Amino acid sequence: MTDDETVSRVLSALADPTRRRILDALVRQGSSTATVLAQELPVTRQAIVKHLGVLDRAGLVEVWRQGREARYRVVPGTMDATAAWMERTAAVWGSRLAAIRKISEAAERQATDHGR
DSSP, X not given: OOHHHXXXXXXXXXXXXXXXXXXXXXXXXXXXXXXXXXXXXXXXXHHHHHHHHHHHHTTSEEEEEETTEEEEEEOTTTTHHHHHHHHHHHHHHHHHHHHHHHHHHHHHHHHHHHTO
């Protein structure tokens, strides 16, 4: 999967607040089952399993069997490409906004000077 595809899948998966809450719970707990997560969140176990499937396809969580239970944990590093994209985008927009601010302040000073 390319970085661009990874970023798209991660952002799509993180667009849902329930999935973000599941990730938060997994980060806190280290690993968990769908049953335990469903007890903590206001959704059914079946909904949790579907959300975990989306997170798994995005590469954000991994699943393994421990006895009869399926356990889930966050995959470290998957969000690195997304974080890098966000940092680059923020830097571009930060410089653009700074340039706009500079132009706006110059125009404001000029208008104030002409108004005297």
